[in-house]
Amino acid sequence: MKKIEAIIQPHKLEEVKEALKEIGIEGMTVLEVRGHGRQKGHKEVYRGQEYQVDLLPKIKLEMVVASERVEEVATALAAAARSGAIGDGKIFISEVTDAIRIRNDDRGDAAL
Amino acid sequence: MTIEKHNRRRHQTWMTRLASYILLAVLGSGMALAQATAVDAGQRLDNLEKAVKSAQMSGDNAWMLTSSALVLLMTGPGLALFYGGLVRRKNVLGTMMHSFILMATVSILWAVVGYSLSFAEGSPFIGDLRYMFLHGVGADPNPDYAGTIPQQTYMVYQLMFAIITPALISGAFAERMKFSAMLLFSTLWSLVVYFPMAHMVWGKGGFLNGALGGTFPAWDFAGGTVVHITSGVSALVCALYLGKRDGYPNASMRPHSVVLSVIGACLLWVGWFGFNAGSAVSAGALASSAFIATHFATAAAVLGWIAIEWVLAGKPSILGAASGAVAGLVAITPASGFVKPMPAILIGALAGVICYLMVSKVKKMFGYDDALDAFGVHGIGGTLGAILTGVFATKEVNDLRAGKAMGWVDGDPGQVMNQVIAVAISAGLAIVGTLVILKICDLVCGVRVSKQDETEGLDVSMHGEEGYNFEA
Numbered sequence: 001m002k003k004i005e006a007i008i009q010p011h012k013l014e015e016v017k018e019a020l021k022e023i024g025i026e027g028m029t030v031l032e033v034r035g036h037g038r039q040k041g042h043k044e045v046y047r048g049q050e051y052q053v054d055l056l057p058k059i060k061l062e063m064v065v066a067s068e069r070v071e072e073v074a075t076a077l078a079a080a081a082r083s084g085a086i087g088d089g090k091i092f093i094s095e096v097t098d099a100i101r102i103r104n105d106d107r108g109d110a111a112l
Numbered sequence: 113m114t115i116e117k118h119n120r121r122r123h124q125t126w127m128t129r130l131a132s133y134i135l136l137a138v139l140g141s142g143m144a145l146a147q148a149t150a151v152d153a154g155q156r157l158d159n160l161e162k163a164v165k166s167a168q169m170s171g172d173n174a175w176m177l178t179s180s181a182l183v184l185l186m187t188g189p190g191l192a193l194f195y196g197g198l199v200r201r202k203n204v205l206g207t208m209m210h211s212f213i214l215m216a217t218v219s220i221l222w223a224v225v226g227y228s229l230s231f232a233e234g235s236p237f238i239g240d241l242r243y244m245f246l247h248g249v250g251a252d253p254n255p256d257y258a259g260t261i262p263q264q265t266y267m268v269y270q271l272m273f274a275i276i277t278p279a280l281i282s283g284a285f286a287e288r289m290k291f292s293a294m295l296l297f298s299t300l301w302s303l304v305v306y307f308p309m310a311h312m313v314w315g316k317g318g319f320l321n322g323a324l325g326g327t328f329p330a331w332d333f334a335g336g337t338v339v340h341i342t343s344g345v346s347a348l349v350c351a352l353y354l355g356k357r358d359g360y361p362n363a364s365m366r367p368h369s370v371v372l373s374v375i376g377a378c379l380l381w382v383g384w385f386g387f388n389a390g391s392a393v394s395a396g397a398l399a400s401s402a403f404i405a406t407h408f409a410t411a412a413a414v415l416g417w418i419a420i421e422w423v424l425a426g427k428p429s430i431l432g433a434a435s436g437a438v439a440g441l442v443a444i445t446p447a448s449g450f451v452k453p454m455p456a457i458l459i460g461a462l463a464g465v466i467c468y469l470m471v472s473k474v475k476k477m478f479g480y481d482d483a484l485d486a487f488g489v490h491g492i493g494g495t496l497g498a499i500l501t502g503v504f505a506t507k508e509v510n511d512l513r514a515g516k517a518m519g520w521v522d523g524d525p526g527q528v529m530n531q532v533i534a535v536a537i538s539a540g541l542a543i544v545g546t547l548v549i550l551k552i553c554d555l556v557c558g559v560r561v562s563k564q565d566e567t568e569g570l571d572v573s574m575h576g577e578e579g580y581n582f583e584a
Contacts, residue, residue, distance in 0.1 A: 045429065046370075047435060047472060047485060048473065
């Protein structure tokens with residue numbers, strides 16, 4: 001099993017969810033996060049006081065998939081999240097030791 | 113005489129007598145009727161007079177009670193929201209509490225001694241205690257101040273001014289003042305600064321009272337000196353005494369909710385009609401004039417602020433527009449019942465531009481942490497308005513000198529000098545009073561919170577609450 005973590009632009013969430021649904025992935029965790037890579041922030045001015053806002057709002061998706069499906073899922077995700085501009089985001093893939101379904105104690109791939 | 117003649121005479125006499133009686137009866141009842149009609153007319157005129165007076169009182173009292181409610185609205189939630197939105201999230205409740213709690217504490221103080229010290233006739237500098245515990249303040253009007261409304265109405269109207277004035281100061285010590293110290297400070301400040309100032313400008317025999325025999329008659333229609341200069345200057349003193357917030361000016365201290373601030377500013381704008389137009393203390397033409405002057409000055413101030421902001425900062429912000437509105441409202445306050453609409457627009461525009469420069473340039477230059485710009489907007493805006501009142505006050509709007517000139521445009525340039533004196537006295541009283549009081553509070557309970565409490569945020573450290581519970 002592998003964990004896929006994807007940081008994407010917030011406005012791309014619906015498109016990504018649709019694309020994943022189409023290939024049969026419906027389980028995921030969605031977080032609202034802030035951060036940046038190489039994307040520059042913006043300047044805000046309040047009563048003459050300037051503030052540089054570098055932490056930009058992003059969406060982070062987390063899902064655990066069977067190892068055989070990782071390539072397929074990552075490709076579909078990236079295609080849906082891509083706009084071509086800096087700030088599109090990144091996908092990270094890591095190893096998962098086990099998974100347990102809480103309802104009925106299924107283990108391993110059966111729990112996904 | 114023959115018997116016939118005698119009988120004829122007797123018949124004539126009888127008839128004459130009857131005619132006389134009838135005539136008398138008619139005349140008599142005629143007179144009684146006339147007298148009854150005369151009494152009737154007199155009674156009716158009397159009743160008419162009473163009815164007219166009652167209608168006038170009714171109209172005036174309705175407006176004044178409404179105005180009182182409007183001015184209270186300015187504090188809660190107007191100022192509470194305006195200031196609350198400007199601070200960081202961890203201090204939103206503490207900041208709103210500064211405004212809200214004064215609605216309670218100042219009210220009680222006012223009822224016990226405040227109204228008396230401000231409005232009872234005493235010395236030129238402070239009133240006596242004849243109205244202590246509101247003794248004698250009832251349904252009868254006080255003809256010195258407002259002859260057509262119950263004195264109770266006048267008292268409660270003035271109370272709302274006493275509430276908002278110390279609340280304005282909280283803009284300077286936001287995010288770092290101890291709550292206990294703030295309570296003690298506001299109470300002492302009301303006693304030492306506000307009540308004497310209100311008495312000097314508005315109380316009978318007050319040193320600066322233009323309408324009731326002051327030595328240096330200054331025009332202050334709704335409180336440019338009494339409310340804005342005193343609180344604005346005190347705010348600067350507080351900001352300097354308490355010192356800068358931890359991390360100022362480098363750490364990010366963005367407003368956590370400009371949304372709340374805009375809502376607050378709108379409530380202030382609407383509520384201010386009660387503040388200014390209500391200071392006419394009647395529902396007549398003067399109230400209309402003050403209403404109009406207030407509104408147009410504010411509109412001009414909004415445009416003045418964002419015009420200069422657009423040029424100097426690159427983008428016009430809504431926080432700027434809202435701040436401009438408040439600056440205009442402050443500046444027109446002393447002038448509202450004395451100037452015509454076009455001068456009001458000029459006053460507003462100038463306030464927008466000058467207050468913008470104060471908060472964006474001058475503050476940075478001197479480096480003091482007037483967190484919410486209480487001095488930059490209220491202190492400076494109030495000073496500008498007070499002085500310009502001396503320029504533009506005219507008997508065509510308010511003829512308090514029975515035909516003689518009211519201000520420079522009328523032909524009395526000397527009035528500007530009286531205005532300057534009033535400004536100087538307000539500022540001086542504010543500075544001295546505030547310094548002494550801060551020292552006392554510092555000795556009694558300490559004024560500034562600990563660094564840990566400041567970092568944690570006043571909501572949790574002072575009040576054990578959080579403004580927003582996203583998990584709830």
